[in-house]
Amino acid sequence: MQRCCAPAAVRRRDREGEAGLFRTLADPHRLAILETLAAAEEHVCVCDFTAGLPLNQPTVSHHLRLLREAGLIESERRGTWVYYRLAPDARARMQAALDVVFDDLAVDETHEANTECCTVPSR
């Protein structure tokens, strides 16, 4: 009787934070905002997003809030206008989230002895 596979493969670390970061990027309009901010040399006015995106103003504000709460962008008020810019570590944090998933780091911290695995056919 053999196991179907290596006994304890499944990683069980909590990836809620990384999943939340990816969820923040899981909307094309938020990607457009991030892409705009990443390409902009200066801060970008909210009014540019309300004018440039096919969304109403409250929806734009909603997406900006989600990005801000995720720590990916930062805001600054200048008089009547509010300007947004990419957070300095935005890209690094997204890259780190990706690396956590695809790099085989931290080997012994997440395994669990899965002693009731299936058996393998003769094949």
Next chain:
Amino acid sequence: MQRCCAPAAVRRRDREGEAGLFRTLADPHRLAILETLAAAEEHVCVCDFTAGLPLNQPTVSHHLRLLREAGLIESERRGTWVYYRLAPDARARMQAALDVVFDDLAVDETHEANTECCTVPSR
């Protein structure tokens, strides 16, 4: 009368595909599956996921289907068991999606003349 900012900042390219990829990673259990497959040397049996994740079997199957439909993982049946592995280009595709957002490439393809920008205060 001055503009509040550079006239045509907002990117308007369709990022539905990239957003869909990020949405696929926007769940901690799917991240655990990907992380497991990335760390595994061999293919991983579905039974390992149903045993190792705090989810019922139909839910595990659902997540595997989403990952498979996104092209991030591949399946292979061996007799009764089904084995999954990371798609060869999975990481590269996620990296490309990230780069599209944060790299300032393809400068002239996405701008739109936003001629009705706000004005800037004297400051």
Next chain:
DNA sequence: GAGATTCATCGAAGAATGTCAATACAAGCC
């Protein structure tokens, strides 16, 4: 063939999300 096991699919319930109209808040101007 019948029965058992593994995995996928279906259908439904609850939660989360995207969107917008209405409204509130903040700042500048008269």
Next chain:
DNA sequence: GGCTTGTATTGACATTCTTCGATGAATCTC
């Protein structure tokens, strides 16, 4: 002060997502 403009928040609705029980499909053993 009141008025106007830019932005944020609230409340509601429709859609999507996560989850699970029930069921179906595929394969193996007897």
